[in-house]
Amino acid sequence: MIKLKKKTPxxxxxxxxxxxxxxxxxNYCAETMxxxxxxxxxxxxxxxxxxxxxxxxxxxxxxxLGGETPFFKLENLTRHLGGAxxxxxxxxxxxxxxxxxxxxxxNALICKESGKRYIAxxxxxxxxxxxLAMAAKKMxxxxxxxxxxxxxxxxxPNVKFMRDAGAEVVPVDSGSKTLVDAVSECMRHYVxxxxxxxxxxxxxxxxxIFLKICAWSTSQISRELKKQLVKEFGEIPKLKLxxxxxxxxxxxxxxxxxIDFDKKHVELIGVEAKYAAPLSxxxxxxxxxxxxxxxxxxxxxxxxxxxxLSAGLDYPGSSPLHGLLKDxxxxxxxxxxxxxxxxxxxxITKLEDIRPSLEPAHAWxxxxxxxxxxxxxxxxxxxxxxxxxxxxxxxxxxxxxxxK
Amino acid sequence: MKNSINNAxxxxxxxxxxxxxxxxxxxxNTKDKSLQILNSISKDLDIAEWGIPHNCPTADGKDxxxxxxxxxxxxxxxxxxxxxxxxxxxxxxSKPIILMGYYQVIFNYGERKFIxxxxxxxxxxxxxxxxxxxxxxxxxxxxxxxxxxxVQLIAPTTxxxxxxxxxxxxxxxxxxxxxxxxxxxxxxxxxxxxIKNYNVIKRIKPSKNVVIGFGITEKTISNxxxxxxxxxxxxxxxxxxxxLKGRQNPxxxxxxxxxxxxxxxx
Numbered sequence: 001m002i003k004l005k006k007k008t009p010x011x012x013x014x015x016x017x018x019x020x021x022x023x024x025x026x027n028y029c030a031e032t033m034x035x036x037x038x039x040x041x042x043x044x045x046x047x048x049x050x051x052x053x054x055x056x057x058x059x060x061x062x063x064x065l066g067g068e069t070p071f072f073k074l075e076n077l078t079r080h081l082g083g084a085x086x087x088x089x090x091x092x093x094x095x096x097x098x099x100x101x102x103x104x105x106x107n108a109l110i111c112k113e114s115g116k117r118y119i120a121x122x123x124x125x126x127x128x129x130x131x132l133a134m135a136a137k138k139m140x141x142x143x144x145x146x147x148x149x150x151x152x153x154x155x156x157p158n159v160k161f162m163r164d165a166g167a168e169v170v171p172v173d174s175g176s177k178t179l180v181d182a183v184s185e186c187m188r189h190y191v192x193x194x195x196x197x198x199x200x201x202x203x204x205x206x207x208x209i210f211l212k213i214c215a216w217s218t219s220q221i222s223r224e225l226k227k228q229l230v231k232e233f234g235e236i237p238k239l240k241l242x243x244x245x246x247x248x249x250x251x252x253x254x255x256x257x258x259i260d261f262d263k264k265h266v267e268l269i270g271v272e273a274k275y276a277a278p279l280s281x282x283x284x285x286x287x288x289x290x291x292x293x294x295x296x297x298x299x300x301x302x303x304x305x306x307x308x309l310s311a312g313l314d315y316p317g318s319s320p321l322h323g324l325l326k327d328x329x330x331x332x333x334x335x336x337x338x339x340x341x342x343x344x345x346x347x348i349t350k351l352e353d354i355r356p357s358l359e360p361a362h363a364w365x366x367x368x369x370x371x372x373x374x375x376x377x378x379x380x381x382x383x384x385x386x387x388x389x390x391x392x393x394x395x396x397x398x399x400x401x402x403x404k
Numbered sequence: 405m406k407n408s409i410n411n412a413x414x415x416x417x418x419x420x421x422x423x424x425x426x427x428x429x430x431x432x433n434t435k436d437k438s439l440q441i442l443n444s445i446s447k448d449l450d451i452a453e454w455g456i457p458h459n460c461p462t463a464d465g466k467d468x469x470x471x472x473x474x475x476x477x478x479x480x481x482x483x484x485x486x487x488x489x490x491x492x493x494x495x496x497x498s499k500p501i502i503l504m505g506y507y508q509v510i511f512n513y514g515e516r517k518f519i520x521x522x523x524x525x526x527x528x529x530x531x532x533x534x535x536x537x538x539x540x541x542x543x544x545x546x547x548x549x550x551x552x553x554x555v556q557l558i559a560p561t562t563x564x565x566x567x568x569x570x571x572x573x574x575x576x577x578x579x580x581x582x583x584x585x586x587x588x589x590x591x592x593x594x595x596x597x598x599i600k601n602y603n604v605i606k607r608i609k610p611s612k613n614v615v616i617g618f619g620i621t622e623k624t625i626s627n628x629x630x631x632x633x634x635x636x637x638x639x640x641x642x643x644x645x646x647x648l649k650g651r652q653n654p655x656x657x658x659x660x661x662x663x664x665x666x667x668x669x670x
Binding site for chain 2: 032033286
């Protein structure tokens with residue numbers, strides 16, 4: 001079993017080749033990309049220690065993204081399920097409607113610092129694309145978003161938003177026409193334009209530096225949560241932190257400050273989509289998009305196709321950092337089907353005022369399964385990491401309605 | 405067999421021309437057709453590169469992607485590729501063959517088993533697009549032990565310091581990427597700049613055979629004649645696509661194209 005290092009940020013627990021636990025991550029990329037990613041690594045290491053840059057980041061988080069996102073108890077749901085107390089960290093309340101706002105903003109700031117004028121990113125559910133388009137507009141950068149044609153049609157509201165913000169949305173028609181192909185195409189674009197373009201990978205995936213920047217950015221979520229917990233409870237209570245996992249960027253942000261806690265004190269639970277679930281179905285380690293990770297593949301080692309109603313989860317791989325958390329036993333992973341996620345949405349929206357997108361609906365589904373089995377003193381916090389409006393059409397198709 | 409790649413360069417040098425290297429995808433569009441194509445063009449080639457198709461080819465442009473998807477759709481498997489290499493080498497034992505692919509396929513098969521299979525089927529060299537220096541050190545050693553040439557790549561973005569290290573650890577052939585791009589897009593740099601980059605590599609170690617690839621077509625090939633070798637890939641894959649679309653025989657059309665390419669460099 002891999003052992004995690006205490007008091008070392010999760011993103012920094014790699015060796016000099018970019019591997020976590022000798023097994024996950026690395027830099028499996030074309031020679032053309034080596035110099036640009038090395039330059040980016042140097043720049044990032046400098047910036048994360050640079051007070052002026054950190055102030056700028058905090059300024060943007062506060063005044064541009066709207067500051068701290070709310071943390072509150074779901075009284076009705078708690079009563080209904082009759083077990084653990086259920087709390088919501090409502091990251092979807094951020095300007096930009098999802099945790100991707102942090103990651104997109106930081107990438108745009110880094111792009112500015114690097115002196116590059118172009119920024120390119122991939123997107124599945126459109127949340128990263130939308131936030132990147134917004135941040136690029138704000139910082140006067142030219143933005144290209146790569147998106148599978150299947151996702152362009154099922155996440156139309158976000159696509160419109162990207163275009164309105166002035167980004168060019170590049171439709172990707174190869175393979176399964178979803179996120180996996182969008183990431184590939186975006187990386188190709190970077191290989192061809194790395195001299196003037198900053199690559200913003202949409203999740204905590206890709207070569208070492210890309211997943212580091214991503215998880216570093218989203219960790220704002222757990223910094224806030226830690227303070228909010230102490231304010232509510234006077235201490236960090238016995239907790240279960242439930243988060244949906246696609247690539248895994250929101251979970252890494254939600255968990256980051258709690259990694260060093262004992263798992264009996266703070267348990268980390270990741271929920272994948274049932275037919276895109278490399279971490280919870282004992283998938284093999286494979287190399288995808290520049291890194292070794294748990295990934296769904298076929299017998300020949302080709303990357304497998306996945307199926308999820310949720311575009312953000314429809315991805316065969318997972319962050320190398322989740323491989324590390326799984327193999328070290330720090331986090332545990334489970335999954336929920338489309339049906340279960342829809343049922344969770346139905347129940348949550350009947351009882352409470354939040355409107356989760358399909359992605360966090362998976363996390364809610366696990367919360368609903370788990371809560372009745374726990375004591376009243378147990379605390380569950382779910383990261384409600386995305387707003388549901390983008391899935392309105394799908395919800396109406398599947399459930400016949402979308403709540404007010 | 406050990407020096408067949410070196411021999412190929414020697415022969416070309418004697419004839420005062422660059423070595424002509426093709427790239428096609430094994431199994432494109434079927435197993436038999438891809439072998440027929442290779443057999444037919446090999447008379448005009450010095451070295452044959454055969455692509456191992458992968459469905460997430462992040463460094464390839466549209467043409468090679470199309471070839472890879474066709475091959476995979478028609479059911480090519482790694483073991484078939486080894487069998488086809490063996491068949492090819494049976495009739496053309498002195499023609500060097502290099503397999504080119506992505507690391508995932510090798511990793512999944514098992515590095516050692518993969519290299520042993522390569523050796524047993526007569527593979528002369530390997531190019532692994534996404535296994536770059538220094539991560540490829542052990543793999544390169546394993547290749548050398550088994551008399552397989554591991555071909556390192558150098559890009560326009562590679563720094564001089566890194567270039568020296570790569571060249572130091574390289575075997576008899578080095579692949580220079582002409583321009584900042586995926587395979588098959590138009591050359592972004594002037595010929596003069598490409599040749600200048602090429603000369604930088606050659607000056608560091610004149611004895612290494614340096615080939616130039618990415619974006620080389622019928623139009624550009626004659627301008628780069630001074631290189632040790634030139635790789636044409638996407639242009640050939642494009643021709644296969646065109647032939648299939650027009651319901652023509654890709655074997656004849658690709659052979660014609662390769663003959664034309666050869667004529668431009670002699």
